[in-house]
Amino acid sequence: MSVAAVRTGNEAGFVSKTLLLARKDLVVEARGRETLPAMLAFSFAVTLLLAFTLPPESSMRSDVPFVVGTVPVAQVLAGYLWVTILFAGLIGFARAFEVERADGAIDPLVMAPLDRSGLFAAKALSNLVTLLLVQVFLVPTFGLLFGVNLGGRWFVLIVVIALVDVGFVMVGTLFSALAAQTRSRELMLPILALPILVPIFIAATELTADLFAGGGMGEVAARGWFGILIASDVIFSVVGALAFEFVVER
């Protein structure tokens, strides 16, 4: 019996190996603290800057709905929130494979006896955790600075964020792997990913604007944007897992 055959019996499974790799990424980030602080600093700086772009009476605290030109302030603020999340996420994803590239660890990783979709899922999972950590800081800060009070409707925003994050992370992880193989990797990621991400972030902005404008789950769901997000999540999860094999192939 070959060594390989003997090993298969005691070998960690797909899920265990995937979680092991995701945990490795988070440990490396916790020790290096290179990506998360940059994402947080960007988010805070942009949110603070945007808070000064609207007149004080445009705050969501006002009882009278404020209109910026022809656009309700709820729409503007939803755009602000998601543009900040979009670019903060891209900053993080651009560095997703830097840890492998720096010491040539991509070679043994690619050679590991694990389906490529496991490598993809591990990297996507660690990216998702990092993005969520940024959002845990950003969303309350945004709410305070812009006077957003959703009352009991916070859970709807959490559902929207969760649905956006899945698709965003899948696209970001796939294209960060592709961009990592180019010289101008940090430039390439937004060029490759942004066109694909546009539908996800339009849906996110529309849903959040409805929510900021006072809509509940029923009103927010009525326009069908949730369907776009759910479809994007499914499509990009499947495409990402399947295409990753060809992306890392050299």
Add this chain to the structure above:
Amino acid sequence: MIELKGVRAVYGKTIALDKVNLSITPGIVGLYGPNGSGKSTLLRVVAGLHRPVLGQIVFDGAQPRPNDENLRRRMSYAGHDAGLYGRLSVEENLRLFATLWGAPTERVQPLLEQIGLQDRARSRVDELSAGLKRRASVARALVVEPEILLLDEPFASLDDAAADLVTASIKAWHAPGRTAIIATHGAKRLKSFATTAIVLRRGSVASDRDRQVTEVIA
């Protein structure tokens, strides 16, 4: 047995390997040649890290399926880069890769002692010198207990004592049925324990000699 049949590998417009035909039987194979002769490319092609534009690589008479996990489980490679995570300790790296390959993690400590890194087990890899990194890299390749071991310049940056430890570790790993292909441009040390030699020089197979010396010439 590993067979290369008419392999051509390129980097852009540069031909790194051309019409390479080799049959590599189990043993310790020394892969010799000057800089730029294609040693590293040959190892990467065998490892599946670089896809040849022409030719086939056959393992035990069968051409592997693309991304064959069972083949990858049998193989390990240590290239020019350490292939280790700098922010993890040496021990954490070895445990990580042993687990990924399904090899017993109990093997980590004895291997670290064997290769002289027991005092550095908890040191982060990015704090190690080039020579210590090289040893850790070889340990990472050995800890997964491969049937096929591919080492690119494993003695680079090592002093004599460290090179002796690496040599001893490779000899201890070797057993009947296992194949090591070790690339080096300094052949003296490797010749003392290699069972087979392949010489590359910018090109294609030229001759077989005693001790199965295969010379590859442009």
